Amino acid sequence: MLKPGKAQYSYILNSIGNIIDDIIVYCIADDNYMMVVNAANEQKVKDWIAKVHSEPLLADSKWQIVIKDLKDASLPDAKVDIALQGPASAQCLKNIFGTDLGKLKSFTFTSIETKDLNLIISRTGYTGAKVGFEIFVHPSKATLLWDTILDKGKKLGVIPCGLGARDSLRIEAGLPLYGHELAGEFNISPFQAGYGWAVKLQKENFIGKEAIAKKAIDFQTEVARLEFGGGKGIRPIRQLDGILDSSGICIGHVLSCAGVGDRQIMLALIEKQYDIIDSPVGIYYLARNQNHIQQGRQEKVKIGDSLTADLAGKVVERFEKF
Amino acid sequence: MVPQNLYYTKDHEWAQVNGDTAIIGITDYAQQSLGEITFVELPAVKKQVKMHDVVAVVESSKAASDVYSPLAGTVLEVNSELGAKPELINQDCYKTGWICKLKLSNPAGMKNLLNSVQYEEYLKSL
Numbered sequence: 066m067l068k069p070g071k072a073q074y075s076y077i078l079n080s081i082g083n084i085i086d087d088i089i090v091y092c093i094a095d096d097n098y099m100m101v102v103n104a105a106n107e108q109k110v111k112d113w114i115a116k117v118h119s120e121p122l123l124a125d126s127k128w129q130i131v132i133k134d135l136k137d138a139s140l141p142d143a144k145v146d147i148a149l150q151g152p153a154s155a156q157c158l159k160n161i162f163g164t165d166l167g168k169l170k171s172f173t174f175t176s177i178e179t180k181d182l183n184l185i186i187s188r189t190g191y192t193g194a195k196v197g198f199e200i201f202v203h204p205s206k207a208t209l210l211w212d213t214i215l216d217k218g219k220k221l222g223v224i225p226c227g228l229g230a231r232d233s234l235r236i237e238a239g240l241p242l243y244g245h246e247l248a249g250e251f252n253i254s255p256f257q258a259g260y261g262w263a264v265k266l267q268k269e270n271f272i273g274k275e276a277i278a279k280k281a282i283d284f285q286t287e288v289a290r291l292e293f294g295g296g297k298g299i300r301p302i303r304q305l306d307g308i309l310d311s312s313g314i315c316i317g318h319v320l321s322c323a324g325v326g327d328r329q330i331m332l333a334l335i336e337k338q339y340d341i342i343d344s345p346v347g348i349y350y351l352a353r354n355q356n357h358i359q360q361g362r363q364e365k366v367k368i369g370d371s372l373t374a375d376l377a378g379k380v381v382e383r384f385e386k387f
Numbered sequence: 388m389v390p391q392n393l394y395y396t397k398d399h400e401w402a403q404v405n406g407d408t409a410i411i412g413i414t415d416y417a418q419q420s421l422g423e424i425t426f427v428e429l430p431a432v433k434k435q436v437k438m439h440d441v442v443a444v445v446e447s448s449k450a451a452s453d454v455y456s457p458l459a460g461t462v463l464e465v466n467s468e469l470g471a472k473p474e475l476i477n478q479d480c481y482k483t484g485w486i487c488k489l490k491l492s493n494p495a496g497m498k499n500l501l502n503s504v505q506y507e508e509y510l511k512s513l
């Protein structure tokens with residue numbers, strides 16, 4: 066059982082073991098849990114929880130469950146999440162709140178109350194940074210907190226950062242994104258994504274257990290992290306471009322890719338026998354426009370196709386060590 | 388500010404017409420929307436293009452964007468510096484960031500393009 070003050074990465078599965086969303090559950094108290102879901106899956110998750118809640122066979126009858134939508138700003142415990150990530154983040158929070166959170170362990174959290182703010186600060190994040198925090202604040206105070214962080218963090222180098230920058234970081238780190246490295250058009254399971262540890266098959270029961278137990282063994286492709294040349298003058302690799310083995314046979318597809326200095330780091334779904342560190346791999350760029358198609362470039366490739374590599378690279382460790 | 392001596396398309400390309408040749412490129416609006424440009428696919432010299440044919444591809448980490456030829460003609464010259472320095476388009480899209488030079492097959496084709504005042508009006512409407 067999750068203890069108060071601890072958070073856990075997990076999945077919501079449907080009855081056939083497919084992922085509805087990947088989430089983080091925060092245990093606020095023994096009878097109070099907060100769940101952070103992907104914004105894109107919000108409605109799907111709400112619908113699913115409502116459905117499970119309404120089916121006595123699925124729900125645990127020991128509990129009377131009250132579900133609150135913390136996006137509803139009229140609730141006193143409504144929350145939005147601001148992530149402050151990177152090596153100076155602990156110092157920045159110390160400058161603001163006077164509390165040293167540098168020792169807060171990964172996937173734990175604490176509450177901070179000041180005259181103006183009532184916060185949950187958690188050692189979680191989606192950048193791969195060694196140190197990083199997510200700060201949950203009431204929507205009415207989010208602007209105040211944001212401005213305070215930027216102001217007090219200025220000397221430490223704190224800058225605002227959008228979703229695109231966040232995406233480059235999580236790709237470099239090797240973290241999966243729902244719809245890309247989890248579920249999505251290849252219906253990727255946690256086991257393929259390298260997150261089998263997050264599915265507790267030893268538990269007596271959970272929705273989708275039987276179906277997902279089969280997926281734990283039975284898969285041919287898995288998510289690998291690959292590195293290619295990049296930077297100025299090299300065509301950026303895009304989602305669904307083909308991954309080739311050293312003889313030009315297509316062994317998989319690009320899921321996400323980011324430019325990191327003069328390299329391109331990508332997460333790809335490849336046949337698992339090729340997922341060996343330092344193995345040479347190639348990229349086949351899909352046609353980007355009509356001209357490319359006329360020149361004979363494919364719009365789509367599949368495993369087993371024989372192609373010519375446009376760019377050479379290699380398999381690297383599944384996760385970056387920062 | 389949009390240079391006054393150029394012609395424009397609604398796809399944010401520009402053309403500088405000199406008699407029966409034209410230099411073409413993408414506008415400041417286009418380069419800003421793309422962000423940091425890391426790759427440019429240039430046309431082959433002697434390639435023939437009709438108005439609105441894809442003449443080049445400009446890519447940033449955000450997107451791959453086709454560049455449509457504002458005029459019809461034959462490619463006379465390309466800005467090969469963009470191969471190693473695609474960022475020239477971000478730095479100076481109207482001068483050092485030019486893409487290619489065309490020998491026009493129909494110099495009167497520029498009548499179909501926007502002048503700088505019209506293009507500026509168009510930008511305001513976006």
